[in-house]
Amino acid sequence: MARVVVDVMLKPEILDPQGQAVQRALPRLGFTGIADVRQGKRFELEVEGPVDDAALARIREAAETFLANTVIEDFTVRVEEAAK
Amino acid sequence: MARVVVDVMLKPEILDPQGQAVQRALPRLGFTGIADVRQGKRFELEVEGPVDDAALARIREAAETFLANTVIEDFTVRVEEAAK
Structure with a gap:
């Protein structure tokens, strides 16, 4: 399980x-x-499976459509803990 | 001006x-x-002046007493951008 942080x-x-x-x-x-x-x-x-480029792209899409209001907010996505 | 992040x-x-x-x-x-x-x-x-151990200790104290409710919350303090 890897941890990805969206700020x-x-x-x-x-x-x-x-x-x-x-x-x-x-x-x-x-x-x-x-x-x-x-x-x-x-x-x-907490992401199941490998955090590859495809997974990060999906998370970025989720952040853009759902976690952030991109009219007034900026967001960053980063892997904080690699899969164990 | 240095940036310190409190999560x-x-x-x-x-x-x-x-x-x-x-x-x-x-x-x-x-x-x-x-x-x-x-x-x-x-x-x-955004911190004025140098972010030395004393400044970080003060920020940690502010986080503990003011930014976080340490009964139910954990916090981390880190320097994200050194002074320019």
């Missing part, structure tokens, strides 16, 4: 109120030196 | 209804071979 983040030009809320709260809690915070989603997919 | 995921023993919803939807949409899906949060922090 979904709002595009840089899209306002991120969740990230802003975190950024503004940090100094109040004593954490300084953080210029910007963006908050997104992380999906961990 | 927050539900602990393995905690039920993840969002991930389950995604997992169940995938076969209906024609994507098979995904045994499990977990959904979590990804924070991208």
